Amino acid sequence: MKRDTVTYNLTSDGACEHCGGYVVAETKRCPQCSKFPIKLHHCPKCKNVSGASEAKCWKCGRVFMPEGDYL
Numbered sequence: 001m002k003r004d005t006v007t008y009n010l011t012s013d014g015a016c017e018h019c020g021g022y023v024v025a026e027t028k029r030c031p032q033c034s035k036f037p038i039k040l041h042h043c044p045k046c047k048n049v050s051g052a053s054e055a056k057c058w059k060c061g062r063v064f065m066p067e068g069d070y071l
């Protein structure tokens with residue numbers, strides 16, 4: 001599987017990881033805070049998506065802000 005083609009989706013209803021608001025499966029934007037409901041870093045430099053636990057972009061190496069750069 002090529003990592004740069006991975007898409008991230010909510011697979012079931014749950015709570016937004018940013019604001020705790022209720023989001024239904026396959027929602028791309030939380031209705032409450034309008035962010036992607038799963039915390040994922042979105043690299044401002046190369047636009048790749050990394051997991052929230054990553055300290056820096058897996059592709060270009062840019063260091064993420066601790067509470068920023070989320071999708």
Ligand SMILES: [Zn+2]
Nearest residue numbers: 016019030033
């Ligand atoms: Zn939210």
Ligand SMILES: [Zn+2]
Nearest residue numbers: 043046057060
């Ligand atoms: Zn990057």
